[in-house]
C-alpha cells in the first residue's frame with residue numbers, strides 16, 4: 866500500500882499535469898482553435914474524472930485514512946476535496962454543453978468551473994503537506 870506522502874505527491878503531479886492541459890485548452894479557445902479546445906478538454910475530462918474517482922475510492926476503501934495521513938494532512942485533503950468534487954461534477958455539464966454547442970450554458974458553467982478549479986489547484990498543490 867502507498868504511504869501518505871506518496872499518495873499526496875502523486876496527487877500534486879496529476880493536478881499540475883491536468884491544469885497545464887486545461888491552460889493550453891483555454892489558450893486554444895481564446896485563439897479560435899475550437900476543435901483543439903474540444904480535444905484537449907476531452908482528455909482533461911477523462912484524466913480528471915479518473916483521478917477524482919480513483920482517489921476517492923483509495924481514501925474510502927484502499928487505505929486506513931487515520932493511519933496513513935497526519936491530522937494536518939487529513940484536514941488539508943478534506944479542504945481540497947471540497948473544491949475537487951464540485952469541479953468534477955461541473956465537468957459533467959462542461960463536456961456535453963461544449964459538444965452540443967450550448968454556448969451560454971457552457972460559458973456560464975465555465976466561469977463557476979474556473980473558480981472551483983483554481984481552488985482545486987491551490988489547495989491541491991500548495992496547501993497539501995506532503996512530508997510525513
Ligand code: HEM
Nearest residue numbers: 894899900903906907910956959960963964966968975979
Ligand atoms: C473553463 C472555461 C471554458 C471556456 C471559457 C470554454 C469556452 C468554449 C467556447 C467559447 C466554445 C465554442 C462554443 C461554440 O462556438 O458553440 C467551446 C467549445 C467546446 N468546449 Fe469549452 N470552454 C471551457 C471549458 C471547457 C471544458 C472544461 C470542457 C470539457 C470538459 C470543454 C469542452 C468543450 C467542447 C467539447 C467544445 C466543442 C468543440 C468543438 O466544437 O469541436 N470546455 N468552449
